[in-house]
Amino acid sequence: MEKYNIFDEIQVDKNEEKFFEIFKNEKIKIEKIVSNGQKSPENFWYEQEKSEFVLLLEGFAILEFENREVELKKGDCLNIKAYQKHRVKFTSLDETTIWFAVFY
Numbered sequence: 001m002e003k004y005n006i007f008d009e010i011q012v013d014k015n016e017e018k019f020f021e022i023f024k025n026e027k028i029k030i031e032k033i034v035s036n037g038q039k040s041p042e043n044f045w046y047e048q049e050k051s052e053f054v055l056l057l058e059g060f061a062i063l064e065f066e067n068r069e070v071e072l073k074k075g076d077c078l079n080i081k082a083y084q085k086h087r088v089k090f091t092s093l094d095e096t097t098i099w100f101a102v103f104y
Contacts, residue, residue: 006057012036012096033099035061040087050103052080059097062090 004022011018011034018034029050040046055077063070063078064087070078080086091097 029103031101035091035097037093045085045087047083047085051082053102054078055100057098059092059095061097064089
């Protein structure tokens with residue numbers, strides 16, 4: 001058993017998001033994502049094979065789906081079903097956005 005603090009290794013990098021794998025096996029992957037103003041490229045959509053549960057630990061973000069947008073603030077969580085088209089439209093420019101993501 002290894003102890004891990006979700007707020008360790010918070011790197012502010014305005015050029016790229018940082019991904020930290022916390023746990024992974026054949027059924028589930030858990031990761032921390034640190035964003036600093038990053039968003040999905042224009043006309044890019046995620047259509048993942050696995051469902052994704054996201055919890056916003058810090059910051060602010062807007063996720064865009066084909067027919068709506070969802071604003072997320074600290075403490076908000078959302079379940080994204082497998083193959084549901086979505087993209088990151090916005091993450092905070094003046095504070096770090098920390099995501100806790102579970103892919104299952």
